[in-house]
Every structure is written in C-alpha cells, then in structure tokens.
Amino acid sequence: MEDRVSELEVRITLAEDLVEELNLTVYRQQQQIDLLQQQLRHLYRHLQEAPTTVDKSNPRDDIPPHY
Template identity: 50%
Template sequence: MNARLDELEAKLTLAEDLLETLNMTVFRQQQQIDQLQAALRQLALQMQSGGGGEARRPEEEVPPHW
C-alpha cells in the first residue's frame, strides 16, 4: 500500500511540475502575441498614414532586376 501511495505522490509531483511549465509557456506565448499585435497595429497605422517614411522619387528606385 505504501509503495502505491509513494508512486501516486511521485506522479502527482511530476504532473504539477509539468502543469507549471505549461502555464509558463502559455504565459510567455501570450506576451509574445500581445507584442506582435501591438507591432501589427503600429504597422497598420503607418500604412494608413502614408507609410511613415519620406516619399521617394522614381529615379531613386532600384529596378526590380537589380
């Protein structure tokens, strides 16, 4: 009986550690998603406002085959 309890306690400890690891992974992924969404919003705003950069003249453009 004690061996079974020890085995169950060991499995429970491993399951708790795994759960904590998975929780931290999900937390970090959510932070990354939030950062990417903020960057995407920033890019969308730049696109709406005309690119956010200075306009180039056609002679300054490099041809696509270069």
C-alpha cells in the same frame, strides 16, 4: 500499499511540475502574441498615414540606357 501511495505522490509531483511549465509556456506565448499585435497595429497605422502614390507607368515604356 505504501509503495503505491509513494508512486502516486511522485506522479502528482511530476504532473504539478508539468502543469507549471505549461502555464509558463502559455504565459510567454501570450506575451509574444500581445507584442505581435501591438507591432501589427503600429504597422497598420503607419500604412494608413503613408501617402499613397501609385506609379502607373509601364516598365516596358522605359527605354534602357544602352538603346
């Protein structure tokens, strides 16, 4: 009976370590997600503020310099 209790204690300790490691992984991933969202918002704002110039010329209309 004592061996079974010891085995259960070991398993619980390993499970607690695994849960702690998984929590740390989730925390780090959330930090990365937050940073990526912040960068995306910044990029979106930058694109919204940039002047929109559309070049409607056709590349076929450009004559190469060797002609």
